[in-house]
Amino acid sequence: xxxxxxxxxxxxxxxxxxxxxxxxxxxxxxxxxxxxxxxxxxxxxxxxxxxxxxxxxxxxxxxxxxxxxxxxxxxxxxxxxxxxxxxxxxxxxxxxxxxxxxxxxxxxxxxxxxxxxxxxxxxxxxxxxxxxxxxxxxxxxxxxxxxxxxxxxxxxxxxxxxxxxxxxxxxxxxxxxxxxxxxxxxxxxxxxxxxxxxxxxxxxxxxxxxxxxxxxxxxxxxxxxxxxxxxxxxxxxxxxxxxxxxxxxxxxxxxxxxxxxxxxxxxxxxxxxxxxxxxxxxxxxxxxxxxxxxxxxxxxxxxxxxxxxxxxxxxxxxxxxxxxxxxxxxxxxxxxxxxxxxxxxxxxxxxxxxxxxxxxxxxxxxxxxxxxxxxxxxxxxxxxxxxxxxxxxxxxxxxxxxxxxxxxxxxxxxxxxxxxxxxxxxxxxxxxxxxxxxxxxxxxxxxxxxxxxxxxxxxxxxxxxxxxxxxxxxxxxxxxxxxxxxxxxxxxxxxxxxxx
Ligand code: BES
Ligand code: ZN
Ligand code: ZN
Numbered sequence: 262x263x264x265x266x267x268x269x270x271x272x273x274x275x276x277x278x279x280x281x282x283x284x285x286x287x288x289x290x291x292x293x294x295x296x297x298x299x300x301x302x303x304x305x306x307x308x309x310x311x312x313x314x315x316x317x318x319x320x321x322x323x324x325x326x327x328x329x330x331x332x333x334x335x336x337x338x339x340x341x342x343x344x345x346x347x348x349x350x351x352x353x354x355x356x357x358x359x360x361x362x363x364x365x366x367x368x369x370x371x372x373x374x375x376x377x378x379x380x381x382x383x384x385x386x387x388x389x390x391x392x393x394x395x396x397x398x399x400x401x402x403x404x405x406x407x408x409x410x411x412x413x414x415x416x417x418x419x420x421x422x423x424x425x426x427x428x429x430x431x432x433x434x435x436x437x438x439x440x441x442x443x444x445x446x447x448x449x450x451x452x453x454x455x456x457x458x459x460x461x462x463x464x465x466x467x468x469x470x471x472x473x474x475x476x477x478x479x480x481x482x483x484x485x486x487x488x489x490x491x492x493x494x495x496x497x498x499x500x501x502x503x504x505x506x507x508x509x510x511x512x513x514x515x516x517x518x519x520x521x522x523x524x525x526x527x528x529x530x531x532x533x534x535x536x537x538x539x540x541x542x543x544x545x546x547x548x549x550x551x552x553x554x555x556x557x558x559x560x561x562x563x564x565x566x567x568x569x570x571x572x573x574x575x576x577x578x579x580x581x582x583x584x585x586x587x588x589x590x591x592x593x594x595x596x597x598x599x600x601x602x603x604x605x606x607x608x609x610x611x612x613x614x615x616x617x618x619x620x621x622x623x624x625x626x627x628x629x630x631x632x633x634x635x636x637x638x639x640x641x642x643x644x645x646x647x648x649x650x651x652x653x654x655x656x657x658x659x660x661x662x663x664x665x666x667x668x669x670x671x672x673x674x675x676x677x678x679x680x681x682x683x684x685x686x687x688x689x690x691x692x693x694x695x696x697x698x699x700x701x702x703x704x705x706x707x708x709x710x711x712x713x714x715x716x717x718x719x720x721x722x723x724x725x726x727x728x729x730x731x732x733x734x735x736x737x738x739x740x741x742x743x744x745x746x747x748x749x750x751x752x753x754x755x756x757x758x759x760x761x
Contacts, residue, residue: 263398264439265416266391266432268424274298276418278370280361282332284353285313286339286378299323299331306333315349318356332360340380347381350374351393351670355737358397361415370418388435389670395439397738401450437564442746445557449744453529453546458577461526461549462504465556469508472563479505490593491612492576498533498586499579505617508559510571519570520759521627522752523617525610525634526552526577533606534582535589547744550730551633552577554748567756572625576613592691596620597715601693608695610636611711618715629658630721631755632712633748639704641728648674649747650725652709658720662755669750682710724748
């Protein structure tokens with residue numbers, strides 16, 4: 262655990278921490294309490310023209326031993342004047358952890374910002390502040406030989422608050438969410454020589470054992486025998502076996518609806534024979550981010566116990582060129598009997614997802630499906646790294662997923678999908694083609710249109726996390742060149758609110 266959380270009713274400065282933190286909304290003042298311990302803070306804040314603007318901070322050291330630091334962090338405008346408040350709290354919490362890391366401090370005392378001013382409730386403020394601090398405290402140092410012997414653990418003291426059963430619940434939910442997000446990030450960051458299909462399947466199985474979920478793993482032979490020609494075809498060029506992982510959470514009521522999550526799990530995407538240029542290949546270990554999100558989301562689901570049954574599925578494969586690999590021109594047959602011509606072996610995500618989606622629909626008859634995939638470079642071009650692309654024709658579900666994205670602070674932006682686009686992925690000599698007809702452009706929608714052929718009438722949303730899953734810049738609680746865990750919280754919040 263990267264974060265230990267204490268709640269205490271004493272005042273901020275009564276807490277013997279190495280850092281005392283106040284979050285300041287634009288235009289409001291530094292508390293007299295903080296100033297009484299750190300009198301220089303008012304001079305420094307004035308000289309730096311600190312006014313609580315988002316992204317700004319001020320810090321002074323105490324004049325007495327033991328040395329500690331007084332810190333103010335700007336939150337920007339109040340909700341009533343158009344501030345994007347909860348996200349500002351998250352970013353300020355990220356900056357707080359960064360400051361503590363730079364100063365090598367481990368104990369931080371803070372008071373929660375005023376929830377009413379932020380247009381939120383106190384539970385949400387606490388939950389999001391903790392999650393952002395937990396995200397910020399994660400570092401990918403597994404492969405550094407200079408790695409610290411002991412993990413760096415922050416102790417957070419939330420002062421001026423008395424602990425209730427409700428707050429305890431919020432804290433434990435946040436802790437499990439942090440654990441899940443950071444483990445997903447760790448799997449994604451792990452280099453592809455160590456994170457291959459059987460390894461990720463093993464990790465999923467271990468997780469299932471820890472939290473009491475059932476787990477099924479199919480190997481390549483079974484995948485071929487079941488007629489999953491898409492997944493088998495993508496895996497054909499690799500010396501490693503593909504896998505299909507299924508994790509199941511049951512809410513205790515078999516009559517309750519089932520929802521399905523499917524995550525793309527390409528542990529390395531070279532493009533196959535339609536080889537990617539070297540630079541585009543550099544980060545392709547992140548092509549299993551969707552699988553990581555759905556697997557780790559099940560940890561949070563097992564903890565938060567939604568009143569719906571949940572099945573999570575991850576088709577896992579490498580996509581490599583070799584004498585046995587699939588070829589442009591190959592026609593494959595999927596689990597549901599449909600066929601597709603592979604014109605570009607780099608459009609492999611839709612091939613493995615097609616089988617998983619068809620298998621999900623046929624086996625579990627879910628009331629709703631969300632798939633999460635680093636599917637297209639076109640989505641990155643359209644939305645950049647700060648938004649996940651959302652595609653669906655099921656308006657009710659779009660509303661629910663957009664709500665879940667907002668609640669989970671995991672932003673989505675809807676891109677087009679309608680019946681007209683289905684024509685673009687129709688094949689000439691097979692049912693489908695794995696790339697869209699050239700004059701339709703809209704590469705991200707082409708991927709979605711292909712997947713849609715495998716969900717039948719099941720309400721379904723496709724989330725393209727190609728941009729949002731890795732190397733998201735300018736956000737204090739993320740780090741460059743590492744994974745974000747995007748998609749995970751959308752799945753959890755969707756499950757928690759399903760049918761409500
Ligand atoms: N894994 C890639 C998509 C991707 C691109 C993810 C950038 C993360 C960052 C996917 O398999 C892919 O290569 N898609 C092709 C599809 C095309 C051949 C139709 C693409 O986007 O170029
Ligand atoms: Zn690809
Ligand atoms: Zn891919």
